[in-house]
Amino acid sequence: MVDRNWVWTGIFLLSFPVQFALVPTASAAPPPKPDARAAALFREGRVAMAREDYATACPRFEESARIEPAPGTLLNLGLCQEKVGQLAHALHSFTTAIDKLPPHDERILFARERVAAILPQVARLTVVLPRTAPPDVRVLRDGQEVPPEELGVEVPIDAGRHQIELELPGEPTLRRSILLAPGESRTVSLDEVEQKTQATVEVKPSSAWPSRATVGYVVGGVGAASLTTSLITGALVLGKKSIVDEECNESTCRSQKGIDAASAGSTLSTVSTVTFVAGLLGVGAGVYLVLTDEGSSSDGATSGAGASSATMFGPTFLPGGAALSVWRQF
Structure with missing residues (x-):
């Protein structure tokens, strides 16, 4: 067929x-x-x-x-x-x-x-300009400028995803992405595009960086993990020490088991000390960041004109050693 x-x-x-x-007839003009x-x-x-x-x-x-x-x-x-x-x-x-x-x-x-x-x-699309749009506004559909005679009227368009852009003099380009199904008819009001874009722009600055409290919780969590590691390795050091006490005297070890335990105990002791110090610093820094976060002190700042607070962070020396301390004065 x-x-x-x-x-x-x-x-x-x-x-x-x-x-x-x-061939032209006698009564017809010759074709161009x-x-x-x-x-x-x-x-x-x-x-x-x-x-x-x-x-x-x-x-x-x-x-x-x-x-x-x-x-x-x-x-x-x-x-x-x-x-x-x-x-x-x-x-x-x-x-x-x-x-x-x-x-x-x-x-x-x-x-x-x-x-x-x-x-x-095909789909059908109607693009409506903002009510306050200036005469020199430009509307683009998939990167191509929409002729003025096609604005506000329904025009056929291929089904699929399309991007509508609104260019206002002196303003950032406003964009909206739409997905059209075959046979669908859609009206896009660029008033809505303008309002949604402005709302998005206003929210962005406030969410650009995490708060000090959030960072403090993260740092404190890492410090707590380091302290846990220090405790575990400390327990392992005690186990190796018991083997050394059984297999070795003050100067020599009677077996290879004692020698290995002494070597491993020395390494674990170093790891335990390092992780303990790192954990202590992490927890202290985390507590400091949480307490000095602007959001945590905003309520106190509004309770009275004369109210004041201060957070201090530093070492505390004890008879048997030292510690990292954080304290706050209200």
């Missing part, structure tokens, strides 16, 4: 040269001579279309139609755009060709069939 679409395609591929080969550049581009597009090289054919037909929008060129362009999934563009090409064709041209039937097939597959 012959594919009807390709039969029609064969007719359209011949339509461009044929329409200029007609076709633009040489447009005709050459059409021929190149026809050759590429025949070998299904749509990436080459579509730009050729598009440029030819831009120079001279003949109905045959527009029909071929619509077919090419449909093949590559540019359905909204194909719809525009077919409807423009219908407007240019004579009322009884047999190609109108095919063009209307393609329009009927494409319509359920």
Whole structure:
């Protein structure tokens, strides 16, 4: 069975040269001579279309139609755009060709069939400007400026994800991403885009950095983990010490087991000491950061004009050693 679409395609591929080969009647004015550049581009597009090289054919037909929008060129362009999934563009090409064709041209039937097939597959979008938009505002859809005549009216658009941008003089670009389903109709009010973007901008500075209290909890947690490690290694040191006491005297060890225990005990003792000091510093620093967080003292600051507080952090020397202390004066 012959594919009807390709039969029609064969007719359209011949339509461009044929329409200029007609012999004028005595009562009709001679047809205008076709633009040489447009005709050459059409021929190149026809050759590429025949070998299904749509990436080459579509730009050729598009440029030819831009120079001279003949109905045959527009029909071929619509077919090419449909093949590559540019359905909204194909719809525009077919409807423009219908407007240019004579009322009884047999190609109108095919063009209307393609329009009927494409319509359920495209979405429809209406973009509404802000009420206070200045005259020089620019609206972009997927990086391309939307013509003023398309603002506030429903236009066909390919289904899928699209980005709408609003450019106001002296203001940052406002953006909104939308996802359209085939056959869906959507209205996008750029008033909502403006309000949502401003709200986002206002929130960003306050959430840029974590609070001192949050950092304090993290540092304190790390310090507590270090203290736990110190306690575990300290317990292991005691176990090694008991072996050394059994296998060694003050100067020598009687077995390899005693020698290994003495070596391991020395290493574990060093680890225990280091992690204990690191843990103590971490816990102290964490407590200091939590107590000096601005949010934790805001309530006290508003309780009275004369109220004041101070947090101090430093070493405390004891008879048997030293400790890290944090204290607060209210």
